[in-house]
Amino acid sequence: MKPVTTLILITLVTFVILIISPYFGLSTTTDPDIQHYILAQIRIPRVLIAFIAGSGLALCGMVFQAMFNNPLATPFTLGVASGASLGATLYVYLGLSLSFLGVDGSTVAAFSGALIAISFVYSISHFRKGFSSETLLLTGVAISFFFSSLILFTQYLSNVTDSFRILRWLMGGLSIVGYHDVIQLLPFVSLCAAIILWLTRELNLLMAGDDIALSRGVAVQQVRYLLFFVTSLCVGAIVALCGPIGFVGMMVPHICRLLIGSDHRWLAPATLLFGGGFLVLCDVIARLIIAPTEIPVGVITTLLGGPFFLWLLIKYKAQST
């Protein structure tokens, strides 16, 4: 199938998912006014948040995979999401309530955490040239552990209410009401998506290796810094709002690559749409699987993602040997 046909199909499927998913869910009332309120103020914003977060996470995953030239590298496996989580956790613990230029303080805290983690991973991988993918992933695991223990420590010090808030948030959830959060998140993810879509040719060349990218005329260092910055911003904003929703950034780009190929000019829009649709679907499952109780969507994505990660690891190992 030609990439353009595949992309049209993905667009159509995503559209259908977006339109029908708000109608799925438990309904305990027959009052049309209440039903309308639930749909307009709870279900639709929730679907929108899921779509925006899913798109952003999937795109950031795609960028990491290209930049580190490794299908297992994502903001989650490299500890960037943990950094963001730590930032947001500290923000809750300190009981701060700040906002910068209309941006919620927890977003700023998560962004800072993400940026610190990414600088960590990058400087270590840069410091030691000829970094193997195993070492890179192990670095990410170490960073994740480190930040996770700091999160646990913060939680331990917190009072019961804060601790529970942190715990629920860490599971990754999309329970929001109204459109405030949608408006908070949209600008970050849009900016990030626009820049990534603008840099698709550079991503293609980075995938071929730094030496080739440089000799073709890519200002590799600047492109990397720009991409690290926008992915940190995007992951930070999503994590601050929805918690660390794992593995979307690993699964979606990989599935899209199988569907549409590795050319980022096609892969990036496909990943954006598929990522959004995917998280919306996961959230529908999370709402329905043990209704009337909802489970956090992060639990679903991680349940799917764990086995997927193992499968990729085995496949990738078999290929490289």
Next chain:
Amino acid sequence: MTKLLDVSDITVKVDDKILLSDTSFQLQQGDYLCVLGPNGAGKSTLLKTLMGIIKPTAGTIFLNQQSLSQLSQKHLAQQLSYVPQAHGRQLHFTVADFIKMGRYAYHTAFSDWLAEDQHAMDQAISITDTEPFLHRQMNTLSGGEVQRVMIAAALCQQTPLLLLDEPTSFLDPHHQVEVHQLIRQLNEQHNITIIEVSHDLNHAGQHSKHILALKQGKTLWYGDSSDLLQASHLHDLYGQQFVFTNHPQTGAVVALPSESP
């Protein structure tokens, strides 16, 4: 005739370690320079410096009368292209897409593919004879085919200067000959200036025009390639005795490492 490349007294230091010191050479359009030297001599450092990856600590490099430090990465890519070592990296592109990416330096995110781009691409494909596998995936090609595609992508950049980093290492003898013939053809028929890092003494001695021999970051000697194949030169360079004979077919002098007694 004006100089295409003028490297004067460049020194490269990384963390107080001198990787390259006081290296100078000049190239004119159509030259063919082979850079020789034992491992760790500074050959890769020289290539990286020319590509703008490493900045020299001292000295100047002028490319077409423009200082290298003043050129943006894109402008540099319009002057100088590069063929890496064959090292079996996984590339998930079709051959056509990969060659096409050689035109990056002439485009912005929104510019159209023009007739001149297509012309450059067609020409690169025809010179390297990569037409037969144009629609295959890069990771299904043999080592020799990959190197031809790498050269095609570099040619697609339409640069006067081409850098090659041990382009034939890891290739079998047949593909080595094939790639070397292609490089000579580029130099002789298309007047492309070549800088090749190599370990192949006999190839360098016979086919290149000039030799730059590096050892421990210093220029051991720089001159005509016809002077290379001499016992003293080779011994200084590699710390190894060589014996000489004549090629049974062409009569050219051939160096062989001597057996230790």
